Every structure is written in C-alpha cells, then in structure tokens.
Amino acid sequence: MNESAWDGTLSASEFSASAQAFAEKWKLNNPAYPPWTWVKSLEVPIFATNQVSLVEEGYLSLENVCIVKSNDDEVASCVEGEASLYDKEDEESTDSATLTSSGNDNVQPYYFDFHIIYSASFRVPVLYFRAYCSDGRSLGLNEIESVLPANSAKVLLESKWTFITQEEHPYLNRPWCKLHPCGSSDWMKLLFQAVEKVDRPAMELYLVSWFSVVGPVIGLGIPIQMLKEP
Amino acid sequence: MKEAQEFVWMGAIPLQIHLHESEVTTVPPPPPALILAPRIGYLPLLLPLIKPYFSSTLPPGVDTVWFEYKGLPLKWYIPTGVLFDLLCAEPERPWNLTIHFRGYPSHLLIPCEGEDSVKWNFINSLKEADYIINGNCKNVMHMSQSDQLELWNSVVNANLEAFIRSSSKLKSGTIEDDYASKSSLSSQKSQKMIGEADTSVQTKTGKVPVRLYVWNVSEDFGDMEDAPPIDSWDRISYVNRPLEIHREEGKCFTLHDAIKTLLPELFGKKRKPSEGENDEQSFGSEEETKNNRMTEEGEGNISQPLETGSTADDDPEIKLLRIQGIEPKLETPISWVANHLRHPENFLHVCVYIKVPSAKSL
Numbered sequence: 398m399n400e401s402a403w404d405g406t407l408s409a410s411e412f413s414a415s416a417q418a419f420a421e422k423w424k425l426n427n428p429a430y431p432p433w434t435w436v437k438s439l440e441v442p443i444f445a446t447n448q449v450s451l452v453e454e455g456y457l458s459l460e461n462v463c464i465v466k467s468n469d470d471e472v473a474s475c476v477e478g479e480a481s482l483y484d485k486e487d488e489e490s491t492d493s494a495t496l497t498s499s500g501n502d503n504v505q506p507y508y509f510d511f512h513i514i515y516s517a518s519f520r521v522p523v524l525y526f527r528a529y530c531s532d533g534r535s536l537g538l539n540e541i542e543s544v545l546p547a548n549s550a551k552v553l554l555e556s557k558w559t560f561i562t563q564e565e566h567p568y569l570n571r572p573w574c575k576l577h578p579c580g581s582s583d584w585m586k587l588l589f590q591a592v593e594k595v596d597r598p599a600m601e602l603y604l605v606s607w608f609s610v611v612g613p614v615i616g617l618g619i620p621i622q623m624l625k626e627p
Numbered sequence: 628m629k630e631a632q633e634f635v636w637m638g639a640i641p642l643q644i645h646l647h648e649s650e651v652t653t654v655p656p657p658p659p660a661l662i663l664a665p666r667i668g669y670l671p672l673l674l675p676l677i678k679p680y681f682s683s684t685l686p687p688g689v690d691t692v693w694f695e696y697k698g699l700p701l702k703w704y705i706p707t708g709v710l711f712d713l714l715c716a717e718p719e720r721p722w723n724l725t726i727h728f729r730g731y732p733s734h735l736l737i738p739c740e741g742e743d744s745v746k747w748n749f750i751n752s753l754k755e756a757d758y759i760i761n762g763n764c765k766n767v768m769h770m771s772q773s774d775q776l777e778l779w780n781s782v783v784n785a786n787l788e789a790f791i792r793s794s795s796k797l798k799s800g801t802i803e804d805d806y807a808s809k810s811s812l813s814s815q816k817s818q819k820m821i822g823e824a825d826t827s828v829q830t831k832t833g834k835v836p837v838r839l840y841v842w843n844v845s846e847d848f849g850d851m852e853d854a855p856p857i858d859s860w861d862r863i864s865y866v867n868r869p870l871e872i873h874r875e876e877g878k879c880f881t882l883h884d885a886i887k888t889l890l891p892e893l894f895g896k897k898r899k900p901s902e903g904e905n906d907e908q909s910f911g912s913e914e915e916t917k918n919n920r921m922t923e924e925g926e927g928n929i930s931q932p933l934e935t936g937s938t939a940d941d942d943p944e945i946k947l948l949r950i951q952g953i954e955p956k957l958e959t960p961i962s963w964v965a966n967h968l969r970h971p972e973n974f975l976h977v978c979v980y981i982k983v984p985s986a987k988s989l
Contacts, residue, residue: 404762517867518758518869535733535734563737563738564737565737567865570735572733572735572736572738
C-alpha cells in the first residue's frame with residue numbers, strides 16, 4: 398500500500414489485530430466496565446505461495462451495558478457487569494459505577510448491546526447496537542435517540558458523518574441499529590493527520606482512535622489513558 | 628451487453644398473492660391477486676397493484692404490509708427475483724405468496740415504510756457498490772436529487788431505457804477481462820494487464836460487488852422438488868463481501884473460481900489430521916451456521932487456483948447456482964457474469980445451494 402496516501406481504511410486482518418489490541422487496552426483502563434469479548438466467526442485460510450496461515454475473523458461484543466437517563470437530562474452509564482438482565486441475585490458481578498445525581502427515583506434504566514463489526518465493502522469498522530428496557534422490550538429507533546445523551550443527540554442531528562439507521566445485523570438475522578460507515582475513512586484520515594500528525598497510523602491503534610469518536614455518540618466515552626501508547 | 632440487460636430487465640415472476648386468513652373479514656374470502664412482478668424490483672413496490680384486491684375486506688386499522696412464503700417472512704429489501712431463485716428450489720409458477728396488512732414481525736424484519744424505505748435501501752446499496760468499484764461514493768453522492776429520483780423511478784417501473792439514460796450520469800464502469808475480449812485493441816491493453824490485479828481503467832479497485840445467498844444443504848436430494856423448505860433465515864448464509872478478481876496469464880477467472888474465493892471456509896485446503904479439532908469444517912449443524920458464515924474476507928491474497936483437498940468426496944458440492952433465474956455454467960468468465968447479470972444497484976446476486984459432506988473423523 399502506498400504509505401503516503403493512506404485512505405483511512407483497514408483490512409480484515411488489521412481489524413482483527415486492532416480489535417484484540419482495543420479489547421486489551423479497554424480491560425486495562427476501564428475496569429469499571431465489562432470487557433469487550435471477541436466473537437469468532439471464521440478461521441479463514443490464507444494462502445501465500447506454499448504457506449497457509451489462519452486469519453481469525455469475528456467481531457467485538459459488549460452487552461448489557463446499562464444507560465441511565467435521569468429527568469435532568471444527565472446520562473451516565475452504570476455498569477451491571479455481565480449479569481443477565483433478570484439476575485438481580487448475582488451481586489459479585491454487579492459493579493455499579495453509577496454517575497447520575499443521586500436520589501432520583503424516576504430514572505429508567507435502558508440496556509444496550511454493542512457490536513463492532515468489520516465492513517468488507519467499506520473497509521472500516523461499523524458499530525451496531527440495540528437497546529431494551531428492564532422488561533426486555535426492544536426500543537425503537539426514535540426511543541433510542543431520545544435515550545442517548547443530549548449532546549450526542551445534537552451530534553447526530555448536526556453531523557453529516559454520523560447517523561443511525563435500522564438495519565439487519567450482518568450475522569444475527571435481526572434488526573439492529575447501525576451507525577453509518579460512509580465517511581468513516583474520511584474522518585479517520587483527518588484524525589490521524591491532524592491529531593497524530595502521521596500519514597498512516599500503527600494499525601493496532603485504529604480502533605482506539607475510531608472509538609474515541611464513535612463512543613461518545615452512543616454515550617460511551619473512553620479514558621484518556623487508552624489513547625496513549627503503552 | 629444491451630441484449631443481456633434487456634433479458635434481465637424484462638424478467639418477471641408471476642405471483643399469486645393470498646390475503647392471510649386472519650385478516651379476511653368477508654365471506655366468501657377475496658380471490659388471490661395475480662401480479663406479474665419484475666425480477667429486479669421489490670415486493671413492497673407492488674402494493675399499489677395488490678391493495679385494490681383486498682382493501683374492502685381488511686379489518687380496521689393501520690396497514691403494516693409484509694409478505695410471507697410458507698411461513699417465512701420475506702426480507703423486503705431483497706429483489707423479488709432473488710427471493711424466488713433462493714426459496715423455490717423447484718420454481719413454482721405462479722409463486723404463491725401470502726400478504727399481511729397487520730402484525731408486522733418487527734423482531735425479525737427491519738421496518739418498511741413503503742416506497743421511501745425501499746428507495747433509501749436501493750440508494751445505499753448503490754453507494755456501497757460505488758465504493759467497492761471506485762473506492763469512494765463520489766459518483767452517487769454527486770448525483771442531484773432529481774437524477775437519483777429519475778434513476779429510482781426507472782427501477783420502480785422496470786424501464787430500461789430510462790435507466791440507461793439516468794445511469795449514464797453514474798459512470799458505473801465495467802469489468803475488463805483480457806481473456807474474454809477478442810478485439811485487437813484490447814490485446815494491446817492486455818500486454819499491460821498481464822500479472823496486474825487491478826487492470827481495468829474503469830474499475831479502479833478490481834473488485835466486484837457481490838451478494839451471495841448460500842443454502843447449506845445437509846441432506847441429499849435428487850430432484851429439486853424434494854428439497855426441504857427453508858423455514859428460517861438462519862438456514863441461509865448471507866455473504867456480502869466484495870469479490871477480488873485475480874488475473875493470471877492465460878487463465879480465466881471463472882464463476883466457479885469466484886464462488887471458491889468468496890467461500891474460503893468451504894473451499895480452502897483441507898486441514899491435516901494432526902492439526903486437531905475441526906469444528907469450523909462441520910457445517911451440518913445449525914448453530915454453527917449462525918456464527919461461522921459470512922464474514923468479510925477482505926483481501927483474500929489467493930493468487931493461485933485453490934486446491935480442494937484430497938479426494939473428490941471431501942469437496943463441497945455446488946448443487947445449484949442461480950443468477951437472474953438462470954443457471955450459468957461454472958466455467959463462464961466472472962467478468963461476463965458480473966457485467967451482464969448485475970442488478971440496477973450494481974450488485975451481482977447469486978443464490979447457491981451447497982452440500983458439504985459431513986466431517987469425516989480425523
């Protein structure tokens with residue numbers, strides 16, 4: 398690939414490597430959150446001359462993240478670990494790092510599942526997510542937009558880079574919400590040129606940088622430490 | 628090129644559409660609607676033709692239209708012809724579908740708010756194809772709203788002339804193949820092209836937008852009539868992965884090569900027994916199909932024709948391959964197939980039934 402003209406995209410194998418790096422950094426720097434898990438979908442044999450190497454393909458998954466919206470329009474993510482929705486008994490895995498203002502009984506918790514999936518067509522990661530109430534009812538697109546942090550709703554409305562649509566999950570045959578990829582490569586390129594001042598990033602850092610832009614749109618920030626090289 | 632395109636655009640499926648019994652409020656029930664549906668069109672677009680048959684018998688309420696075939700809710704964004712090729716192993720004429728105006732299965736199907744949803748989906752696919760072919764969406768993004776609308780309307784009306792006029796503004800490009808073309812002009816080009824993966828002046832990336840629908844059949848059946856019905860979308864693997872054409876001197880990249888390239892997990896080299904557990908290779912089970920199927924293989928640095936392993940018995944068998952209702956020979960050059968049989972949004976939709984032999988004990 399021409400080093401001086403990086404187009405902001407990454408290959409499938411670069412995505413897999415970057416995903417592992419992202420998950421490790423997250424675990425290290427975000428202990429209050431459950432870890433991202435790698436869901437393997439394929440092991441693809443890659444042939445080069447007489448050698449066969451296996452590239453593992455899959456996606457990142459973070460599920461049951463609780464997002465609480467109070468009446469003051471402040472949103473925080475409280476974390477319920479990997480306990481299932483109905484499992485209130487399991488205290489050990491519950492880690493409530495709640496950030497809302499206290500004493501507000503009219504708080505409605507919503508649960509989000511996030512999947513970061515590679516798009517072979519656009520050669521960028523794509524965020525898929527879905528939301529549901531504590532009774533298990535799925536949220537529609539409009540409801541989700543109203544649940545998201547106020548400033549991210551603003552971002553969605555005003556930005557031409559980020560918009561959410563309802564589309565089918567590439568593997569699960571169910572409707573999920575998707576944050577659109579068209580344009581991802583453009584802002585990734587800008588991000589690296591402007592912030593990192595390099596023409597081409599170390600690819601393992603791709604997802605960390607990508608998530609620093611995408612995360613806040615859906616109410617998940619990342620700690621500054623994650624952006625620094627280890 | 629024109630002839631094949633005409634053939635594709637004129638292709639139609641005779642449909643016999645029955646109103647679901649739960650929504651019939653009159654005695655006797657209304658007769659089914661007989662509609663000729665363009666292959667390159669989409670089921671929700673037929674609603675204006677269908678509704679008059681049933682409007683007087685519907686229960687009160689808001690319409691949320693969806694279609695179903697033998698209990699399987701149909702994905703409305705898949706072109707009608709593709710649905711037919713995939714779901715009717717033995718072509719059924721007319722194709723008997725059930726229409727519902729209530730009770731949309733929103734846990735299974737993404738919402739459809741009429742023609743606008745279908746148009747939006749079409750334009751997005753067009754952008755995706757543009758990106759795959761050119762490395763950017765500029766062609767589509769630079770089309771004016773009215774040009775996009777004109778293009779869309781030509782699809783709604785299955786009007787090829789109008790489509791050709793509209794799409795001239797799109798510059799979709801074609802895939803060059805020095806092996807397939809015979810003119811002296813192209814043989815001059817071919818001197819330059821040999822050995823290079825990215826050969827065409829018009830397709831900058833050398834990639835073809837393809838959507839593959841794979842039905843992994845675990846049982847053997849003689850006639851298509853005996854094929855078991857597809858009762859869930861989980862039985863179908865959907866592969867939305869750009870196809871990279873690998874050119875080799877003197878060799879033609881065929882349709883067969885394309886399928887093997889898109890399904891490396893099925894057609895890759897067999898593992899040696901010493902390499903241990905082989906879960907990914909046993910495709911008989913349903914749970915596996917969910918996770919093991921379609922991902923994006925990306926570059927696929929396969930520069931040689933794939934060897935398919937030890938004995939012929941081990942190889943997956945392509946029982947059926949349908950594109951636009953025809954079963955092209957597997958030796959057909961992929962460039963011809965892609966250029967002539969693609970849909971208006973520039974994707975080549977391929978339905979394939981594959982039988983994978985059950986994993987042998989290693």
